[in-house]
Amino acid sequence: MVLVLIGIAIGILIVAILIIKATKTSSRDILGMKLFCVTCGTKTSDSKCPKCEKSAKTFGV
Numbered sequence: 001m002v003l004v005l006i007g008i009a010i011g012i013l014i015v016a017i018l019i020i021k022a023t024k025t026s027s028r029d030i031l032g033m034k035l036f037c038v039t040c041g042t043k044t045s046d047s048k049c050p051k052c053e054k055s056a057k058t059f060g061v
C-alpha cells in the first residue's frame, strides 16, 4: 500500500516537473523571439540591436 502511494506521488511529481519544464521552455522561446533583431536577425540582449545602431550611425556620417 505504501509503495503504491509512493509510486503515485512520484508519478504526480514527474508530471508536475514536465509541465513546469514545458512552461519554462515556451516562455523562453517567446523571449528568444523578442531578443532577435527584426532587421538583421541578430540575437540582441536588449530591445536595441547593436549592429543596426552601428550601421545607422555610419549611415548618418
Ligand SMILES: [Zn+2]
Pocket: 037, 038, 039, 040, 041, 042, 049, 050, 051, 052, 053
Ligand atoms: Zn539588427
